[in-house]
Amino acid sequence: MTDQDVTRVNSRLSWRRRSGWALGLSLAIVLVWLVWIDYQVRRDFAALQWALPARIYARPAELYTGAHLSATELTDYLQRLGYRQVDAVAGPGEYQTQGQTLRLQTRGFQFWDGSEPGVYAQVAFNGSRIGSVRAAPVADAGDRLDSAFDGELPLVRLEPVEIAQINPDTGEDRLPVTLAQVPESLVHAIIAVEDQRFYQHWGIDPKGILRALWVNLRRGEVAQGGSTLTQQLVKNLYLTQDRTLARKIEEAVMALALELHFSKDEILAAYLNEVFLGQDGNRAIHGFTLAAQFYFARPLAELSLAELALLAGLPRGASFYNPRRNTERALSRRNTVLLSMFDQGYISEAEYDTARLAELRTSTQPARRNRAYPAFMDLVRLDLARDYDAQALRSEGLRIFTTLDLRVQEAMDAVLEQAVAAVEMPSDNGAPLQAAMVITDSNAGEVRALAGSRRPGAVGFNRALDAMRPIGSLVKPAVYLAALESGNYSLASVLSDRPVELMTDDGQRWAPRNYDDQMFGDVYLHEALERSLNLATVDLGIKIGVDTVVDMLTKLGHSRPIPEYLSLLLGAVDMAPLEVARFYQTLASNGFHSPLRSVEAVTTGQGARLQRYGFETEQVADATSVFLLEQALQNVFERGTARMVAGSLADNLPLAGKTGTTNDFRDSWFAGYGDDLTGVVWLGHDDNRSTGLTGSTGALRVWTAVMKQLDIQPRQTRAPEDVVWGEVPAQAAVLPTAEDCRDTRLLPFRAGELPVAVTECLSNNSLLERVFDQIRSLNQ
Amino acid sequence: MRVQGLRVQGFFITLSLLSACASYIPVNEQPAPVERSEPDVIVAPAVVGPPMPGARRPAASEPLSAPSASAPRQDPSPATAASTLLASVDAAIAAGDLERAAAVSERALRINPRDAMVWYRLASIRYQQQHYADARGLATRALSHAGPDTTLRLQINDLLARLNSL
Numbered sequence: 021m022t023d024q025d026v027t028r029v030n031s032r033l034s035w036r037r038r039s040g041w042a043l044g045l046s047l048a049i050v051l052v053w054l055v056w057i058d059y060q061v062r063r064d065f066a067a068l069q070w071a072l073p074a075r076i077y078a079r080p081a082e083l084y085t086g087a088h089l090s091a092t093e094l095t096d097y098l099q100r101l102g103y104r105q106v107d108a109v110a111g112p113g114e115y116q117t118q119g120q121t122l123r124l125q126t127r128g129f130q131f132w133d134g135s136e137p138g139v140y141a142q143v144a145f146n147g148s149r150i151g152s153v154r155a156a157p158v159a160d161a162g163d164r165l166d167s168a169f170d171g172e173l174p175l176v177r178l179e180p181v182e183i184a185q186i187n188p189d190t191g192e193d194r195l196p197v198t199l200a201q202v203p204e205s206l207v208h209a210i211i212a213v214e215d216q217r218f219y220q221h222w223g224i225d226p227k228g229i230l231r232a233l234w235v236n237l238r239r240g241e242v243a244q245g246g247s248t249l250t251q252q253l254v255k256n257l258y259l260t261q262d263r264t265l266a267r268k269i270e271e272a273v274m275a276l277a278l279e280l281h282f283s284k285d286e287i288l289a290a291y292l293n294e295v296f297l298g299q300d301g302n303r304a305i306h307g308f309t310l311a312a313q314f315y316f317a318r319p320l321a322e323l324s325l326a327e328l329a330l331l332a333g334l335p336r337g338a339s340f341y342n343p344r345r346n347t348e349r350a351l352s353r354r355n356t357v358l359l360s361m362f363d364q365g366y367i368s369e370a371e372y373d374t375a376r377l378a379e380l381r382t383s384t385q386p387a388r389r390n391r392a393y394p395a396f397m398d399l400v401r402l403d404l405a406r407d408y409d410a411q412a413l414r415s416e417g418l419r420i421f422t423t424l425d426l427r428v429q430e431a432m433d434a435v436l437e438q439a440v441a442a443v444e445m446p447s448d449n450g451a452p453l454q455a456a457m458v459i460t461d462s463n464a465g466e467v468r469a470l471a472g473s474r475r476p477g478a479v480g481f482n483r484a485l486d487a488m489r490p491i492g493s494l495v496k497p498a499v500y501l502a503a504l505e506s507g508n509y510s511l512a513s514v515l516s517d518r519p520v521e522l523m524t525d526d527g528q529r530w531a532p533r534n535y536d537d538q539m540f541g542d543v544y545l546h547e548a549l550e551r552s553l554n555l556a557t558v559d560l561g562i563k564i565g566v567d568t569v570v571d572m573l574t575k576l577g578h579s580r581p582i583p584e585y586l587s588l589l590l591g592a593v594d595m596a597p598l599e600v601a602r603f604y605q606t607l608a609s610n611g612f613h614s615p616l617r618s619v620e621a622v623t624t625g626q627g628a629r630l631q632r633y634g635f636e637t638e639q640v641a642d643a644t645s646v647f648l649l650e651q652a653l654q655n656v657f658e659r660g661t662a663r664m665v666a667g668s669l670a671d672n673l674p675l676a677g678k679t680g681t682t683n684d685f686r687d688s689w690f691a692g693y694g695d696d697l698t699g700v701v702w703l704g705h706d707d708n709r710s711t712g713l714t715g716s717t718g719a720l721r722v723w724t725a726v727m728k729q730l731d732i733q734p735r736q737t738r739a740p741e742d743v744v745w746g747e748v749p750a751q752a753a754v755l756p757t758a759e760d761c762r763d764t765r766l767l768p769f770r771a772g773e774l775p776v777a778v779t780e781c782l783s784n785n786s787l788l789e790r791v792f793d794q795i796r797s798l799n800q
Numbered sequence: 801m802r803v804q805g806l807r808v809q810g811f812f813i814t815l816s817l818l819s820a821c822a823s824y825i826p827v828n829e830q831p832a833p834v835e836r837s838e839p840d841v842i843v844a845p846a847v848v849g850p851p852m853p854g855a856r857r858p859a860a861s862e863p864l865s866a867p868s869a870s871a872p873r874q875d876p877s878p879a880t881a882a883s884t885l886l887a888s889v890d891a892a893i894a895a896g897d898l899e900r901a902a903a904v905s906e907r908a909l910r911i912n913p914r915d916a917m918v919w920y921r922l923a924s925i926r927y928q929q930q931h932y933a934d935a936r937g938l939a940t941r942a943l944s945h946a947g948p949d950t951t952l953r954l955q956i957n958d959l960l961a962r963l964n965s966l
Contacts, residue, residue: 082881082907082910082911084880084881084911085880085881087911132903133892133900133903133904133907134888134892134900134904172880174880174881174883174884175880175881175884175885461910461913462913463909463910463913464906464909464910464913610944612937612940612941612944621903629899629900632899632902632903634899634902634903634906634934635906635909635922635938636934636937637937637938637940637941638933638936638937638940639937639940639941639944643944738914738945738947740944
């Protein structure tokens with residue numbers, strides 16, 4: 021052997037050795053990679069947890085005799101819950117109407133205070149209220165006679181309407197369920213069309229690929245896919261959508277690993293929850309449960325075979341087969357799915373024929389979940405931020421139960437813009453008059469509806485929360501309440517409505533005027549409030565002290581510092597409409613302050629209670645003083661600054677309220693309350709221009725339009741025990757004469773505080789005389 | 801005209817009351833000329849304001865839990881709704897879930913915000929939970945709605961006394 025030969029042999033040997041090494045090394049790398057993938061798949065899949073959005077619910081409707089809910093309102097509510105109108109109710113989520121009665125089968129719901137069972141009920145209406153609620157056994161629900169509804173149902177709570185959600189950063193939304201909660205037909209449909217041999221293969225299915233090829237060639241369309249459900253799941257969970265060979269190999273290996281460690285049911289359940297099925301703005305619809313809600317507004321369990329087949333066809337191309345946009349394609353895809361089901365024996369020919377011919381009825385596209393009721397949602401976010409960080413809200417699938425009343429919010433949204441347009445003065449620079457409105461309940465401080473703009477649904481500057489504007493005469497009830505609380509004043513105290521000139525603390529001269537520059541001389545305290553007289557109010561305020569008024573505003577619920585200027589007496593204090601609502605809500609609940617709330621409870625996605633925000637109430641003003649104040653505030657409608665709407669609210673009076681106007685007509689306010697609701701309206705321009713409107717000509721009219729729509733309930737305040745009634749001369753006089761006592765007015769007083777005017781009139785025994793006078797005048 | 805007739809009649813009754821009682825008119829004895837466009841299905845819990853002629857409100861004097869004879873004709877079923885909820889309150893207390901009991905009481909108060917008994921129940925629940933400030937506010941509220949119900953007033957005052965002695 022020559023040296024050359026030796027070298028050649030050596031080089032051959034070293035090549036072999038090197039390639040041996042290389043092979044070994046590659047194998048080792050592949051092995052490590054396999055182990056790593058196996059480890060990764062096992063770890064990630066076992067801990068599979070999706071980031072779930074927080075879901076926000078409106079207050080659930082309650083059905084009971086006397087509930088303020090008309091047939092139309094209930095029907096609207098049921099439609100928002102995705103209930104279907106049918107000829108004969110046969111299952112949950114269905115209703116039928118017949119004249120003034122409505123039958124429905126509810127779905128039941130897991131509330132924070134326990135679970136509400138599904139019931140089959142018949143609701144009879146009596147105008148705008150529920151006349152009766154009767155039950156029948158759910159078990160054999162179907163077409164039945166009236167007599168079957170013999171059981172009285174005292175109370176039915178419907179499911180709450182989901183109004184909004186706070187989405188994870190990924191934008192993915194889903195409603196994960198277990199396999200047991202998924203209808204069998206859906207599973208069959210998916211297996212038939214996506215992966216026939218799902219229960220036989222090991223994660224990849226070479227036979228399946230060949231058969232899919234054959235079927236597709238034969239039908240001339242892509243009817244079946246070659247990749248298994250396991251592969252699709254892997255691709256969705258772990259991989260990008262690249263279609264390179266390397267990706268395909270990785271996918272196959274991962275699928276094998278997944279099948280090695282997890283059961284078919286686990287894999288199938290994950291697939292059903294994971295798969296992408298549609299897009300709603302920036303919200304991605306994942307999983308079949310949510311898809312059922314999204315396309316049909318109903319739970320999966322309520323869908324027909326045809327509807328399930330439609331959903332089963334979507335994984336192939338959720339946008340391409342979108343049933344709302346591409347109806348024809350979606351229908352043909354659905355029928356392909358149905359045909360596969362029939363071919364494989366999952367459904368009978370009859371079922372196939374019925375489903376194939378079924379009309380496609382998707383629900384109307386729901387309002388974008390992240391855009392509904394933006395003004396109210398701002399408040400919800402603020403309230404939640406006290407206890408929850410943003411990340412928890414975006415990922416833990418919390419359920420948030422709010423105080424929003426859809427009946428109230430929808431009625432306000434329906435009326436507000438038109439009502440604002442009706443009072444608006446023609447504008448020269450085009451920027452329209454703006455508005456904000458807050459409606460709370462009158463008893464426990466629950467916010468029922470909110471508008472941050474004249475246009476419902478407008479996003480951006482939320483005037484209800486953030487427009488801090490002087491409140492004008494809306495402050496006056498605080499001045500008068502402070503006076504009544506002091507014990508030195510009654511409704512018949514005589515105030516001076518005459519010009520004054522005062523020196524402010526900083527040495528400025530201040531000469532307040534009445535709105536129309538009229539002056540009334542001696543006036544009763546109640547009149548001064550009813551007619552919103554500035555000079556008489558200043559007279560009173562100076563006597564009791566501005567600091568007393570500041571204290572009263574604080575007690576009534578105002579939480580920010582208030583400057584102690586004389587001009588405070590006429591409303592030189594800035595408040596947002598929500599703050600005004602807080603103050604008037606305290607008056608509406610007879611001097612009991614409750615913090616305003618927009619959130620009632622928070623639960624986990626499964627309904628376990630995490631947090632509850634219950635009623636809080638604290639007496640901040642004496643009941644008798646508040647009662648007396650309310651008499652004057654009721655008179656605002658009877659004969660004061662709100663009298664022009666008394667006619668249109670005739671069925672709703674007595675109500676209590678107050679108008680407010682600020683300098684140069686920059687702000688037009690009205691705050692008022694009935695027994696059930698308290699509402700505040702603000703009108704103004706964002707650039708602080710004049711609106712040309714007073715409280716009476718602007719905000720009051722808007723308030724009236726909304727409250728009339730809501731059929732606000734009259735005040736029925738019980739007079740505290742120490743209230744007595746007495747007649748005072750109709751015309752205020754410091755020392756009334758017998759002549760004054762001929763024309764009188766009945767007023768309530770705190771016992772022991774009857775003013776001299778009453779005792780004077782009583783002592784000269786004119787009462788009986790006047791009675792006869794009046795009878796005579798009536799008989800004429 | 802019917803309305804006018806009622807008003808005049810009401811006016812006479814008011815006047816006779818006026819001359820009889822001179823300076824003190826118990827508001828709960830207001831005459832009951834009711835004239836409203838629709839029957840008032842929720843039982844009117846109390847009487848408002850001055851005994852003026854032509855008042856449109858029925859003169860029921862008791863809260864829903866005890867509908868009085870002067871309540872409107874309809875079956876006073878809100879009481880049944882209320883009693884159903886009170887039964888759930890009892891069940892929740894028996895099960896030791898005081899927060900649920902509180903939630904159900906609040907549900908009852910949303911249906912009838914003037915039911916002094918329910919306010920009192922809620923106050924007692926908060927007391928049991930040792931939320932004393934809440935309990936005090938709620939008990940005071942209960943008292944403000946209790947009207948002439950002396951038994952209930954005694955119970956509420958007893959709770960308030962216990963709260964004040966803390």
